[in-house]
Amino acid sequence: MEEVKLFGVWPSPYVYRIIWALQLKGVKYEHVEEDLANKSELLMKYNPVHKKVPVLVHNGKPISESLVILEYIEETWPQPPLLQQEPYDRAMARFWIKFAEEKSIAFASFYVAQGGEELEKATEEAKRVLKILEEEVLGERKYFGGNEIGLIDLVIGWIALSFGEIEEAVGVKVMNGCDFPGMLAWIQNFREHPAIKANLPKHDELLAYYKQKREIILASKTA
Amino acid sequence: MSKGKEEVKLLGVWASPFVMRARIALNIKSVGYEFIQENLGSKSELLLQSNPVHKKVPVLIHDHKPVSESLIIVEYVDQVWSSSPSMLPSHPYDRAIARFWASYLDDKWYPTLKGIGGAKGEEERKVLIQQVEEGLALLEEAYKKISKGKPFFGGDRIGYLDIAFGSFLGWIKVTETVFGTALIEEVKTPGLAKWAEKFCEDVAVKPVMPETKKLVEFFYFLRAKFAGSA
Numbered sequence: 001m002e003e004v005k006l007f008g009v010w011p012s013p014y015v016y017r018i019i020w021a022l023q024l025k026g027v028k029y030e031h032v033e034e035d036l037a038n039k040s041e042l043l044m045k046y047n048p049v050h051k052k053v054p055v056l057v058h059n060g061k062p063i064s065e066s067l068v069i070l071e072y073i074e075e076t077w078p079q080p081p082l083l084q085q086e087p088y089d090r091a092m093a094r095f096w097i098k099f100a101e102e103k104s105i106a107f108a109s110f111y112v113a114q115g116g117e118e119l120e121k122a123t124e125e126a127k128r129v130l131k132i133l134e135e136e137v138l139g140e141r142k143y144f145g146g147n148e149i150g151l152i153d154l155v156i157g158w159i160a161l162s163f164g165e166i167e168e169a170v171g172v173k174v175m176n177g178c179d180f181p182g183m184l185a186w187i188q189n190f191r192e193h194p195a196i197k198a199n200l201p202k203h204d205e206l207l208a209y210y211k212q213k214r215e216i217i218l219a220s221k222t223a
Numbered sequence: 224m225s226k227g228k229e230e231v232k233l234l235g236v237w238a239s240p241f242v243m244r245a246r247i248a249l250n251i252k253s254v255g256y257e258f259i260q261e262n263l264g265s266k267s268e269l270l271l272q273s274n275p276v277h278k279k280v281p282v283l284i285h286d287h288k289p290v291s292e293s294l295i296i297v298e299y300v301d302q303v304w305s306s307s308p309s310m311l312p313s314h315p316y317d318r319a320i321a322r323f324w325a326s327y328l329d330d331k332w333y334p335t336l337k338g339i340g341g342a343k344g345e346e347e348r349k350v351l352i353q354q355v356e357e358g359l360a361l362l363e364e365a366y367k368k369i370s371k372g373k374p375f376f377g378g379d380r381i382g383y384l385d386i387a388f389g390s391f392l393g394w395i396k397v398t399e400t401v402f403g404t405a406l407i408e409e410v411k412t413p414g415l416a417k418w419a420e421k422f423c424e425d426v427a428v429k430p431v432m433p434e435t436k437k438l439v440e441f442f443y444f445l446r447a448k449f450a451g452s453a
Contacts, residue, residue: 049327049361058316063316063319063320063323064323065322065323065326067322067326068319068322068323068326069319071318071319071322072315072316072318072319075315075318076315087299087302087303088285088288088290088299090298090299090302091290091295091296091298091299092290094292094298095290095291095292095295098292098295099276132276136276
């Protein structure tokens with residue numbers, strides 16, 4: 001019997017990408033919600049190096065780091081495939097996954113920017129990254145993964161998950177329809193996919209979360 | 224089936240541990256390739272075209288198609304030249320462990336090691352050295368668990384994690400030499416000390432591992448070059 005557990009916290013995009021992967025693969029699992037202010041002994045045991053979520057535990061064996069977990073899920077439950085088979089296509093998918101991950105710092109800067117020049121600069125940088133994703137990675141495709149959702153979609157999926165709420169919390173619209181038609185179309189397609197649709201947080205709760213968190217961060221910055 | 228030399232090019236620089244990873248991988252698979260030494264102060268058109276996003280090395284160009292990012296290149300080489308010894312472990316869980324530690328090395332450990340060279344003052348340097356040592360203690364434990372008594376993380380032969388970690392040995396030795404500190408040595412990290420020696424002697428590694436003396440000179444050269452810049 002397979003036992004799969006996922007240690008996570010709401011509404012972490014790193015955890016959501018694992019939830020979506022498991023859903024797409026039809027893998028049954030038990031979700032264990034952690035309290036990051038009071039981490040469980042199990043979490044500390046399963047991820048002693050980073051003490052972070054997500055952690056996937058499969059038949060008692062833990063795997064940490066969301067990108068590592070995604071590749072593990074892909075290899076352990078191969079159907080439906082979320083990564084192309086051809087070596088070059090795989091390499092390109094992994095390249096863009098790494099790129100998206102590294103550039104997510106641009107959006108973190110946007111989230112905590114304190115208005116004025118700082119916010120303007122962060123907004124420009126966020127737009128620049130989104131443009132690259134839209135033009136060079138998505139192109140004319142339905143998903144980043146092609147006709148079907150792939151691992152890249154799950155990794156970039158945080159944009160579909162919560163960037164709208166983040167924009168609202170900051171009070172600046174980065175992705176408007178005129179400038180980013182491709183990204184907006186992708187967000188819609190992604191959110192409507194049956195495996196994703198059933199696993200999305202409620203707008204109001206998410207907005208409240210990001211507003212409150214931002215207030216706390218900004219308060220500690222000026223303190 | 225071995226491919227002709229003209230079909231595989233690697234853009235790189237001699238001192239980069241990331242470039243070394245790609246070279247070791249190609250050597251393990253006995254793939255002939257043309258090594259194109261880049262001048263990072265004046266990057267070639269080929270590099271700019273092949274890796275327009277990052278403009279960095281290494282870039283593997285196979286049948287005119289570029290692959291960037293060292294660990295992605297290693298996985299690509301392992302997949303394309305699949306009949307020769309495998310670099311990634313065969314079991315998904317072991318692969319996950321190898322990828323986890325490679326990610327730890329690249330995202331956390333190596334940036335700290337690099338930071339030692341640029342530390343502002345003795346206090347900061349001490350803190351960073353301690354963090355590096357703590358990381359090495361974790362890696363020593365990991366080595367014991369993963370190698371299961373065999374010489375390498377990959378078992379009897381060097382594999383993905385050996386390549387990911389071993390490529391940093393040159394710069395570890397530079398840090399030890401320049402700052403007079405022992406990072407990998409018999410008392411604190413007995414397993415890694417033996418592993419490091421074997422790794423450097425491996426036939427796929429020896430031809431591409433730069434001499435520590437040259438790396439130390441290069442370190443001083445870089446430090447002087449960037450001294451005074453913000």
